Amino acid sequence: MAATTGTAGASAPEGTVRLTVAQATIAFLGNQYSERDGVRQKLFEGCFGIFGHGNVAGLGQALLQAELQEPGLLPYVLGRNEQAMVHTAVAYAKAKDRLQTWAVSTSVGPGATNMVTGAALATINRLPVLLLPADTFADRAASPLLQELELPHAGDVTVNDAFRPVSAYFDRVWRPEQLPAALLSAMRVLTDPAATGAVTVCFPQDVQAQAHDWPVELFAERTWHVARPRPEVRALAAAADLIRAARRPLVVAGGGVHYSGAADALAAFCAATGIPVGQTQAGKGTLVHDHPQCLGAIGSTGTTAANAVAAEADVVIGIGTRWSDFTTASRSAFRHPGVRFVNINVAPIDAVKHSGVSVVADARETLTELTPLLDGYRVPEEFRTGYTGLDAEWAATVQATFHPTGGDTATAPGVLTQGEVIGLVNELTDPRDVVVCAAGSMPGDLHKLWQTRDAKGYHVEYGYSCMGYEVAGGLGVRLAAPDRDVVVMVGDGSYLMMATELATAVQEGIKIITVLVQNHGFASIGALSESLGSQRFGTSYRYRSAGSGRLDGDKLPLDLAANAESFGVRVLRVSTAAEFADALKTAKAADDSTVVHVETDPLVGAPSSRSWWDVPVSEVSELDSTRAARTTYEERKTDQRPFLRPSSS
Structure with missing residues (x-):
């Protein structure tokens, strides 16, 4: 990158290039790569953006300049909604197994805070996305600005501080000299499979436009290796010992199986041992539906086959799962009195859940090393026959749902x-x-x-x-x-x-x-409302009735x-x-x-999973429907059990 001349006419010193903070940011991002297993790809496919007064003259100008001078460096795409742009970037990262993503630029104010929901989604799902919201002036010369938050108790807080609790990493570039450290830290988190999520780097409007002499090394191509941490020998041996003693083991496959590219390793593990698999929402597809060990979805929205096996499992092997309440049916799914857990996860926060044997490692590497340790182990034949029969029953239920008349759906009235x-x-x-x-x-x-x-x-x-x-x-x-x-x-x-x-x-x-x-209307919440005794209140799109004063009139057109x-x-x-x-x-x-x-008919639901989801019901009520729902809730609550239980001795 050739040195440029600043507005004052001074050339950049030898070995540096004079760019604005925004121009330097775009040049840096366009030269970042990720690599895993020897395969290298650009980390950022491009930048989504909606321009306003906070970023049009900074990051917007830098993106324009890059598009004209270096096409393909960081392609720009105009979005229509700031939250939606983050969702698009996150979906891209998920489809790319977290090895590639997009940057997202917005103006200060509502443009920035519209991204907070997207940031929460990214961090909760452990998916990388880089957010570049504009911020208020660092020099405060014109404060208070249009859309600026003023707090009587703090002068350094802006609306962008709302990103802190929902970001995997947060920084604000108050001075040009801070940019390299902020960007390098951002890349570290984006490419860390255990710590990734939304990364937010805020750019005050005036700082974006400031020129600085940057070392040319900042813009060299940089490759970030995405590691595959191997399991510790002792942890792996403990996991193998626990599984070998199991009579009714079950794998719960989560999104981490996908992200590590471990689907083939999981299929080999299951074929060798006969252990069946239930899949979380993020883990669906880790085995194809007709694989002999695939029981499909598990938990509150699971299949009756997976949930029946879960209820009696003596060892549960969680691979790449966060153990959400839907997966565990609000901790009511696993009912064997002596159930034990093996947690294989690259993230320590997930590997320690349910007090199981914790294997903090890459899913593919762990399965590859664990399978030989179980050589000669197979689940009992009666267990395999049992779960195969349960799976066949569910498959018939699915077909009856797809073809409710028992014949050609084209003739269904x-x-x-x-x-x-x-x-x-x-x-x-x-x-x-x-x-x-x-x-x-x-x-x-x-x-x-x-x-x-x-x-x-x-x-x-x-x-x-x-x-x-x-x-x-x-x-x-x-x-x-x-x-x-x-x-x-x-x-x-x-x-x-x-x-x-x-x-x-x-x-x-x-x-x-x-x-x-x-x-x-809202079909899901409508059905939930009804089950909780709230009579589908506020869940249908209806006119307000003049007679009742309620939203119970005709359907909205x-x-x-x-x-x-x-x-x-x-x-x-x-x-x-x-x-x-x-x-x-x-x-x-x-x-x-x-x-x-x-x-479609919102009152015809899918077949029951015979499972539960913990949503509290009013303890007291004047409504018969709510009192009945509370009785049912208290009955189901008895199935909920912590995984740290007092010793029977």
């Missing part, structure tokens, strides 16, 4: 159910196509019903279960995997939260297929298909299974984005 829609998408898409979802009733139904045929074919964000992630996430998945069709499944509730990135898909010529399910058309995408309205099948085939054959709009 009436409004389609959500289960039928999922079945149609599952059966009419190609094995390598990717289904994307995040919130509402759809993720739970997909978790238990979707039959994965490819390790990367299932992408559901359920760590934060953020409404509005779906369309933006689908865009990120398609950017990461342009050779795969991406099918976004979204309900009307999530669609109304954030469908704006359909415009970005049109702008960039990126194809996604969106299945928009209209059921006139929301035409979401017309709304989607306004973004410039093709929209196909369907109502029958035959029409839906034709529409999906049309969408797959197209080169651009399509929305398939279908109404």
Whole structure:
């Protein structure tokens, strides 16, 4: 990079280059690479941005200059919503197994704080994304600024401090000299599989535009090695001893299996031992659905097969899972009185949960070394026969849900159910196509019903279960995997939260297929409300009734298909299974984005997982429905048990 002349006319000293802080940031980011197993790739595919007064003359100018002088260094994409841009970047990182991501630039004020939800989602899901929010003036010469927070008790706090609790790393560049340290620390965290998440580096508006003489070494290509820590010998031996003594062991496979590329190692481990596998939302696809040891989803939205085996498991082997309440059915899933845990996880915070044998290491490396230590061990034949039969029963339940009439879905009368829609998408898409979802009733139904045929074919964000992630996430998945069709499944509730990135898909010529399910309200929370005795209150899209004063009038005339058309995408309205099948085939054959709009019956749910989720019910109430729900809640609460229990002695 050649030296430049500053506005004062002075040339940069030998061995340095004179750039603004913003220009130096973009030049640095464009030269960062990640590497694992000898495969090297750019760490940042590009930068999403929405410009305002806080970043248009700083980072915005730097991105323009890079686009004109060094095309491809850090391509810029204009987003439509700040939160959505973060979701797109996070979905991209998830699809790339955390080895690549995007930067996201916004203005100060609401542009910045709109990203806080996206930051929380990234950090909770352990997915890397770099956030570059503008900030107020460092010199405070013009304070208070437009959109500046003023606090009587602190002069150095800005709205961007809201990022601190939801970021894996946070920094603010008050002076140009601080930039190298801030950027290098950011890269360290982004490429650390145990510590990654949202990384936030704030840039005061005036500092962005300040020029500085930077050492040319700052802009040299830098490769960040993503490590595969191997397990300690003693921890591995302890895990092997515990598993060898097990009569009814179970693997719970989480997202860490995907991120470490351990799917093949898991399949080999299960084939050698006969140990069955239940899968978390993030871990779905770690074994394909018809693998002999795959029991599918586990937990509150799990299959009856996986949950039945979990209830009697004497040893549970968690691989790359955070052990969320949905996975453990709020700690009611594992009921064997002597159940023991083996936790294989690259993150110590997850490896120590449930007081199990803690193996802090890469999933692929651990499985590769653990399998030979179990040579000669096989689960008892009656156990294998039992879980195989349970799995077959669930498979029949799935088919009955996909084809409720027992015949061709094209002849099924009436409004389609959500289960039928999922079945149609599952059966009419190609094995390598990717289904994307995040919130509402759809993720739970997909978790238990979707039959994965490819390790990367299932992408559901359920760590934060953020409404509005779906369309933006689908865009990120398609950017990461342009050779795969991406099918976004979204309900009307999530669609109304954030469908704006359909415009970005049109702008960039990126194809996604969106299945928009209209059921006139919040189906998931409606069903939950009913089960808790709250009578689906506040969960339907209705007019306020003049007579009752409540939201119990006629359905609102929301035409979401017309709304989607306004973004410039093709929209196909369907109502029958035959029409839906034709529409999906049309969408797959197209080169651009399509929305398939279908109404479903929100009162027909997916088959029960025979599991539980702990959502407290009012202890006292004047409502009969609430009192009945409280009785049920107290009964289910007795199944909840801590994993640190008093000794029987």
